Amino acid sequence: MADVTTPAATRPHEKYDRLIAVARKHPPTAAAVCHPCDAVSLESAVEAAKFGLMKPILVGPPARVRDVAQKGGLDISAFELVESAHSHDSAAKAVELIRAGRAEALMKGSLHTDELMGAAVSRDKGIRTGRRISHCFVMDVPGHPDALIISDAAVNIAPTLEDKVDIVQNAIDLAHALGSAEVRVAILSAMETVNPKVSSTIEAAALCKMADRGQITGAVLDGPLALDNAISPDAAAIKHIVSPVAGRANVLIVPDLEAGNMLAKSLSFLAGADAAGIVLGTRVPIILTSRADSLLTRLASCAVAVLVAAARRAQEMALAKSAV
Structure with missing residues (x-):
């Protein structure tokens, strides 16, 4: 070793x-x-x-x-x-x-x-506990400045909006436990605009408003965001997205298990990332x-x-x- x-x-x-x-x-x-x-x-x-x-x-x-x-x-x-x-x-x-x-x-x-x-x-x-159980990957991606927390890619198959509140809060609490000074949560979808035909964009917007109302605490949230403008400052700038999260996210919340599993495995097998796993809740x-x-x-x-x-x-x- x-x-x-x-x-x-x-x-x-x-x-x-x-x-x-x-x-x-x-x-x-x-x-x-x-x-x-x-x-x-x-x-x-x-x-x-x-x-x-x-x-x-x-x-x-x-x-x-x-x-x-x-x-x-x-x-x-x-x-x-x-x-x-x-x-x-x-x-x-x-x-x-x-x-x-x-x-x-x-x-x-x-x-x-x-x-x-x-x-x-x-x-x-x-x-x-009273919380929904969820899984987080803490991913070490070569060349990326921060560890990335990805949730949920292993436990919740098709989480509801109510489930996602706990999934987000569990991930935020984990980021604080790991010593993150500022937790920046991107709620991912396939696009960065709310589209009534894409339910993940509506849920992302709802989660952000819940954070504004104190129903989710300890972080700044933004979404919907596509993966590129969540982690790439250049991509966020091209799309004219002005946000403390866009291009700087250190927590990525995926729409469902399939998306999360594919994201985590893509980083592992294509980008040489390691994925430490933990279950919370x-x-x-x-x-x-x-x-x-x-x-x-x-x-x-x-x-x-x-x-x-x-x-x-x-x-x-x-x-x-x-x-x-």
Whole structure:
């Protein structure tokens, strides 16, 4: 693995370097690692612990986990190992660790995302909040000055306007947790004008007005915006779009999952971007990594979870002080 502490000038993904460096300033976050029964997921937990990002609690069949560790030369002797019978049992027990207050993050191992999320969203035994659950990619695009948050490209298939309010707010809160001084949200569509025949343009305009009325907070919003005039100052200038967001967006809200998935994968496979993934709207951040992710990307996903958990602790402390 390349050294993620290498100076930014010699690395193509310096934004992830900075993200990991900031996360390492916080104490390691206790994380329930659900069913780490393959080399990639177990390595992710081990490396995150080595970097001081996480304190893993492994949840899985002990014989399988130890066999993977032995074959991969991974030392898990310092980690707690919670026994489970199979992947569904792993998901239930990992979520229970969250409910018991023993972990502040949930990390996907070698089980299907649906299994993990099914346990997380269970109405009786899950970790729901009042917010709509949504996914964010934090993308490190080579040559682009800022990390880009893209939502939602993995959870909400065809979100309603009501869903999008929470999707936007989750993304804004994430941007603040990552240390963004100014959060600039572009609500994307295929065009930058409101067209009654294109519902995403109408919803974009409504979301911006909701932000004006304080129904969405913590950021400046603009939309509808096409992708080019959301991220390119030149494209925005050509279209004569005068806006604090146009050409400078650091959060991109897509119309639906299909658009978001294609956007994220286009950046990954055509522009060489890395995509750290996190699920928000639950009691704790959920780290969703892919077996195809580089180790740096998996560590970046862990770093995002660390910063989200730290922001939530700070918020809870502030609320506790105000209640006294």
